[in-house]
Amino acid sequence: KRRKKREKMNREKLKSKLTTAASKASQLKQAAYERVGRSENSLEPEVLRASGRATEQLSTCTGSLAKALDRSAKSLVASVPDFVALSDASVGLAAAGIDAGRGSASADRKGGEAALLLGELLLGWADGLDNLASAQRSSATVLRDTVVADANRALAQKAVYDKARLTAESARDRAAAARRADAPGAKIMAADAEADEAMSRLTAEQLETQQALAEASGRGDATLALQVAEQFDAYREFFQAGLSWLVTVAPAVEELRESALESQKAGYKFDGPGGKLFGAPFPEDEPPAPILALCAHVAAVxxxxxxxxxxxxxxxxMEKVRAEIESSGTFEAPAVSEGGGGTFAHEAASLLKQYLRELPVPLLALGGADADEWIEAGSAPNEILMREALLPLLRDLPPSAMTLFTTLVE
Structure with a gap:
């Protein structure tokens, strides 16, 4: 019984000691929270003042950027008339080329010449855009490298500043603790001196950090303004060169267009080998006229x-019209009442699918690319990369295949 009584008393004493220790730990924790709060409150005005000075310097850099961009914008506005004239001329020339291409089934081949001339125009335009895109990528790389390097330096300086701020806070806490503990005067003076030295280092690091941020922003803004101005100049030169080229080529295209339209009045006539159309190799000079007529009928109705x-x-x-196309080389949609029900739209679409399906070599494979290459190009993650991947494949297509492909897309 005495042993059990002693064990019980020991447990109660241990429990009392643990309770007392927990209470002291809670008090110490609360006191630490109060000291941190006072340190943050004393540091907040200094941080706000430093932030205000940094904002003023950044505003000055932003103002210089705005002036540079304003000058570049004026240069761009000056080039707008050239761009509008180039766009109008391109639209007119494209329309003339399309009209000429529609007459390319005639015997004189004038439409084919116009289509080739239009193709040359479009390829030249695409090459010019590719060159501009390359210049933009190069400029963007230079700008990115400059900004990233300056930003890294500014971030490194900011890390030094943050470390100095923590050191200053710790020194303040130690000085305050020395006062509260009624330490000897020499110890309090040493703690105050340590806190003052830490605050001096903090102020110096603040100034260096602000300067690094301002330099990074100013250098990045100046580089950006310079690159924008250079791009505007490149666009202006490209538009002026394109306009001069169009002025030279437009009369020749108009002459070919008029000749092709005169030939077109005689009507389309397919002159394939033996009159065979379905299952025959795709012509190299021009698409079969009946197939173009099928496309036009589907688009119309x-x-x-x-x-x-x-x-x-x-x-x-479908069998009746297909036999007529094979024998006569022309396509005319039958009257709605023939065969009963609806229009001839579904039959025309089915005949068009039959023709494409029965080609010995698929239409898009005529340029040498297989299905996997087209699928890979069409799976690019964005429109710019997709255009860059598809453009070489389209350039490799024969003119006749490109004409039919364009008609199908339209």
Whole structure:
């Protein structure tokens, strides 16, 4: 019984000691929180003043950037008339080339010449845009490297400043603790001196950090303004050169267009080998006229039809019209009442699908690229990369295949 009584008394004493220790720990924790709060309150005005000075310096850099951009914008506005004239001329020339291309089935081949001339124009335009894109990428790389280097230096300086701030806070806390503990005067004076020295270092690091941030911002802004101005000048020169080239080429295209339109009045006539169209190799000079006529018919009456390329047309109608195309080399849509029900839109779309399906070499493979290359190009993550990947494949297509492909896309 005595042993159990002693054990009980020991447990109670231990419990009392633990309670007392927990209470003291809580008091110490609360006191530490209060000291940190006072340190933060004393440091906040200094941080606000430093932030205000940094904001003023950044505002000065932003003002210089605004002036540089204003000068560049005026240069761009001066080049707008050239750009508008170039766009108008391009639209007119493209329309003339398309009209000439529609007459390319005639015997005189004038339309084919116009289509080739238009293709040369478009390739030249694409090359010019590629060159501008390369210049932009190069400028962006220079700008990025400059800004990243300055930003890294500013971040490193800011890290030094943050470390100095923590040192100053710690010194203040130690000085305050020495006063509260009624330490000897020499110890309090040493703590105050340590705190003053830490604050001096903090102020110096603040100034260096502000200067580093201002230099990084100013250098980045100046580099950006210079690159923007250079890009505006490059665009202006490109537009002026393109306009001069169009002025030279436009009369020749107009002459070919008029000649092609005169030939077009005689009507389309397919002159393939033996009159065979479906299953025959795709012509190298121009698309078969009946196929272009099928495309035109679908565009005219089939775009509002539900499932135009999904629902198959009447088999009897399709066989009859296909035989007429093979024998005469021309396509004329039958009257709506023939064969019963609806329009001829689904039959025309089905015949168009049959022709493309029966080609010995697929239309988009005529340039030498296989399906995997087209799929890879069309799977680019954004429009710019997709355009860069598809453009070489389109350039490799024969003119006749490009004409039919453009018609299908339209």
């Amino acid at each position: 089939g775009l509002e039809e539900e499932g135009i390329f999904r629902v198959t047309g009447f088999k009897s109608r």
